[in-house]
Amino acid sequence: MSEEIEVNEDLMDLNEKIAKGNHELFRKNGIFTINIMGSPGSGKTTLLENILPKLSKLYRITVIEGDLATQNDADRIRKTGVSALQINTGGGCHLDAAMIASEFKKADAENTDLLIIENVGNLVCPIEFYLGEDLRLVVMSTSEGEDKPLKYPPAMLHTDAVVITKTDIAEYVDVDVRKMKDNVKKVNPKARVLEAGKVNGVYSADQVISYIKDEQKIRCAGA
Amino acid sequence: MHETALMQNLIGIVNRQVREHHAGPVKKITLAVGKLSNAMPDALSFAFEAMTKSGPLKGAVLEMKEIPVAAHCDLCGAEYQPEQFPFFCPMCSSPYYTITRGEEVYVESLVCETKGSVKKEDE
16 A cells, blocks of 8 residues: 655755855844855956955955865965855865855854855856855856857856956957857846956956945845 | 755655655655756756665655746736747747746655555565
């Protein structure tokens, strides 16, 4: 004899629950949180190295870095004067809400108003795991190809903005930045598309800085 | 390869359901996988096989069914089943939409042996 049991439980329920707890904790401490995702080598850490000096004049920042191994990225962040924590996932391809909950205990919550999480380099798995963030950024470099947005729809769908990096080398890798932007919009017309790269030899990510400032203002005003 | 993490959650959900329902050994698990879920059915099967070689779910069969994508037009409110990106509302042609179905991965149901029935198939 056998019986059928109706379940209807999502496999992400547990992570969602922990992530909501993280979000409440961040909010209670007045912290605005950003989750940055992108392929390995897309330029996530370089973007941070370049925006942190300007953002740290406005906010008290803590960065959580996620990588399979090494403290390299946390070291790079610390060189900008911002405090950084490093999660090593071993072989794990993404950060999950429980990892953030546990790592955040080491952070100086009282002296943080902007928490930036740099996820493990991967454009698939991290997308599925809500960490409790307010804002999501996907970083994608021109060298990944014009049609990359079309090949990774979930990443485009579950982000607030896409930052196209390495715009300065676009012509050398035969990529039309405008077409790449259009491809983001084809999947998610609501996503903001921003650019970062060297202009006359100097890295510029002013669009990203203004976007973060605006979103922090809008989203924290309602809290 | 976050499919292993998903399977770990599946095993947790199934074991808890079995306990709560005082059910016998699990024969079949039906898993609904959204077409846009980012989870690969083959990788899910592989992870399931590897993770249930022993333990309470040994011998259980994992059956998967695909959930098609459904969208809600942000402009006129029409519900439609989009095919390929870019999505356009078939009623008003708007490119603005919200996905309402097809991203989820959930345990739909279980078939278990009734407890008290002869456990001859087990072990």
